[in-house]
Amino acid sequence: ILILNLIFVFAVAQNNGKRKRPPKKIKKRHQRIKNFYLSLLLLLQFLKINKERVLGEGNMEVGNKMGTNR
Numbered sequence: 001i002l003i004l005n006l007i008f009v010f011a012v013a014q015n016n017g018k019r020k021r022p023p024k025k026i027k028k029r030h031q032r033i034k035n036f037y038l039s040l041l042l043l044l045q046f047l048k049i050n051k052e053r054v055l056g057e058g059n060m061e062v063g064n065k066m067g068t069n070r
Contacts, residue, residue: 005046 005043
């Protein structure tokens with residue numbers, strides 16, 4: 001599950017980078033850094049949800065909202 005989340009987050013970050021075309025290379029670099037931090041935040045949320053699910057304390061509603069439990 002963790003590996004799938006990693007791939008998913010990485011793919012989302014890559015898609016965001018391709019979709020928006022900044023006019024300058026400097027902006028592109030900033031966009032990449034921003035995407036990196038966003039993906040890190042997403043990954044942290046995924047990890048938190050998975051940890052809660054393993055411990056049996058997490059809400060199933062949170063999992064449904066994030067679309068992690070399949």
